[in-house]
Amino acid sequence: MKSLFKLPQVLWIFFTLVVYSSVLISPLFFKYSGIVSFGVPLVLLLNFLLLIASLFFKWKSGFIALVLLIVGYPFLQVSFSFGGREESTSKSVSIMNYNVKWFVDAKKDNYEEVIDWMDKVDVDIMCFQEFYPLKNISPRIAQKGYRASLHKDQFHVAIYSRYPIINEGLVFPLDELNNARFADIKIGKDTLRVYSVHLESMGINPDKIQNPEGIKLEYENVKNRFITASARRTRQIKELLAHAASGPRKHIFAGDFNDVPFSYNYFQFKKKYKNAFEEAGRGMGVTYNGKLPFLRIDNQFYSQGIKALELKTVNDVYYSDHFPLIGIYDITP
DSSP: OGGGSOHHHHHHHHHHHHHHHGGGSOTTTSTTHHHHHTTHHHHHHHHHHHHHHHHHHTOTTHHHHHHHHHHTHHHHHHHOEEOOOOOOOTTOEEEEEEEOGGGTTOSSTTOHHHHHHHHHHOOSEEEEEEEOOTTTHHHHHHTTTOEEESOTTSSEEEEEESSOEEEEEESSOTTOSSOEEEEEEEETTEEEEEEEEEOOOOOOOGGGGSSHHHHHHHHHHHHHHHHHHHHHHHHHHHHHHHHHHTSOSEEEEEEEOOOOSSSHHHHHHHTTOEEHHHHHOEETOOOBOSSSOSOOOEEEEEOTTEEEEEEEEOTTOOSSSBOOEEEEEEEOO
């Protein structure tokens, strides 16, 4: 048994556990924790390959990789979903969130195509991020039977609801572009608080890091932006969770969280809320439609008193560098 735990194995075990534990360490305490956590998928993949190789070559140390994969199982749970759609009921509520990138990728300046698409989506509540309220967009959406919660001329977040909105407001100061808006929505006898969330962006230009030379030139800039934004999101999440704790019991957070599932910030939400993709999604749920592949940074989290029936990523819509998410929920007693 002792021969199995040679120095390379001990170092690999230590390295793997350090990477895993990064999601437990706040970026406010250790500023590189967010960067370290990006190693989680790589570590999982290497342990999987090590396990396969050990079975093929009959290495006795293969059990180490197996144990490390078992320890890392929570990361597989948040990265892949094999759930399925449950039948909706007449009381089900549908919610879409979509970072529209100010509609700059729309094919027509008058946004007819976008408006027509939103009309076909036919959801009860829409949460937008990077929403451009001008160019007569908001009134045209309202004509579809929606009540609006937004700032009339601020590049911000927005909420549209077919149900009555009885209370609304911003969580962060008005001058913060990355913000969160809440709306207390009356649905039958229930009051559901919905948050349209847009947490701090990285501000990284993917076009500049598409090759080794670009990565080398932009390394310091990307690293600093990543560290700063990660810490900022941690502060925003603390404020957002405190805000939700003082409101109605049932609430849903929908929007652009700008964090991957294997991060400290993501797991802060998981401590208190369920994630609709994990419970009712399917596949990898990639939501970023840009040049950085395989990113799921848009989410819907929900509280007790709510059941997720389905979470769908609409990955054939290209009006933005994000894909929309549509969740269907039952509001339970």
